[in-house]
Amino acid sequence: MPEAPEVQTVLSTLETQIKNVSIEDVLIYYPKIIDNVEVETFKNQLIGQTFHSFNRLGKYLIFGLDDYDLVVHLRMEGKFYLYNMLCENKHIHIVFKLNSGTYMSYHDTRKFGRMYLYPKKEDIHAYPCFKNVGYDYMDERVNGMYFYTCVHSLKRNLKSCLLDQSIMAGVGNIYADEICFASGLDPRSRASKLSKKDCEKIVFQTKRILQGATRFGGTTIRSYTSSLGVTGRFQLYLNVHDQTQCKVCHHAIKKLTVSQRGTYLCPNCQKRK
DNA sequence: TTTTTTTCCTGACAGC
DNA sequence: TGCTGTCAGGAAAAAA
Numbered sequence A: 001m002p003e004a005p006e007v008q009t010v011l012s013t014l015e016t017q018i019k020n021v022s023i024e025d026v027l028i029y030y031p032k033i034i035d036n037v038e039v040e041t042f043k044n045q046l047i048g049q050t051f052h053s054f055n056r057l058g059k060y061l062i063f064g065l066d067d068y069d070l071v072v073h074l075r076m077e078g079k080f081y082l083y084n085m086l087c088e089n090k091h092i093h094i095v096f097k098l099n100s101g102t103y104m105s106y107h108d109t110r111k112f113g114r115m116y117l118y119p120k121k122e123d124i125h126a127y128p129c130f131k132n133v134g135y136d137y138m139d140e141r142v143n144g145m146y147f148y149t150c151v152h153s154l155k156r157n158l159k160s161c162l163l164d165q166s167i168m169a170g171v172g173n174i175y176a177d178e179i180c181f182a183s184g185l186d187p188r189s190r191a192s193k194l195s196k197k198d199c200e201k202i203v204f205q206t207k208r209i210l211q212g213a214t215r216f217g218g219t220t221i222r223s224y225t226s227s228l229g230v231t232g233r234f235q236l237y238l239n240v241h242d243q244t245q246c247k248v249c250h251h252a253i254k255k256l257t258v259s260q261r262g263t264y265l266c267p268n269c270q271k272r273k
Numbered sequence B: 001t002t003t004t005t006t007t008c009c010t011g012a013c014a015g016c
Numbered sequence C: 001t002g003c004t005g006t007c008a009g010g011a012a013a014a015a016a
Helices: A003-016 A040-047 A144-151 A157-164 A173-183 A196-215
Strands: A023-028 A053-057 A060-064 A068-073 A081-084 A094-099 A103-107 A114-119 A253-260 A261-265
Touching: A003 A060, A003 A196, A040 A060, A040 A068, A040 A114, A053 A081, A060 A103, A081 A196, A114 A157, A157 A173, A157 A261, A173 A196, A173 A261
Parallel strands: none
Antiparallel strands: A023 A094, A053 A060, A060 A068, A068 A114, A081 A103, A094 A103, A253 A261
């Protein structure tokens, strides 16, 4: 389940392999992955385009081509593989045939991923797929005061705010648990009860944890076949998610459901507000 | 308006 | 072995 650090790792890897490479053909086996244009339009507009830039907004990958931006969301299990030949597999839904002789294949077991194609615009926030996406967690405008302003009047719990991409984009289920732990806060805490100081801590820990995870190539929880660039090592440094005992106080880690998400916390280290 | 629930998908796994 | 049922999860859509 790629979150910002995994997405960044995939992008960095792809940049070294397909920068300045052009698309010769696009094979589409499962059209529903393509969200905003018709299959034929998607295919025709992409043929002849060259990959130039590799950017990220939250969990979205943004491939800058000559005339278009190709936006991809991997959701839970989307992956890119590069092959030297055309591979058939029931989980490969889209293949980009490249002029470098390689086939960039989009693999997605649960078919939840989505792709969007837009004629290039100066302001990427103008793309409809980003209408509910706020600032990236790394954006300098994201600070404690910003987070406090966003959440202090909400009746929801802290975890749902961390997962809300319109507030701060890039955090997913695994890192949300880690952020709560590092901030000493129970994920069920009411957002409206968080102080400005709590919010400072939350934003600080978010940036620290996600940047740290990015340096380790992200987190690989369930080891499927190692996908391109996402066999991270950060799972070795997780403090609560998927753990049974707290690494700090040795108390048993509790697993429960918060905002319909599997959630791990240390009842001893994390205070509920 | 805001919050919660359902939907999309398939593989893994539990229980019979 | 083979069947049925449940679960996981990001985000959009639907319902409350």
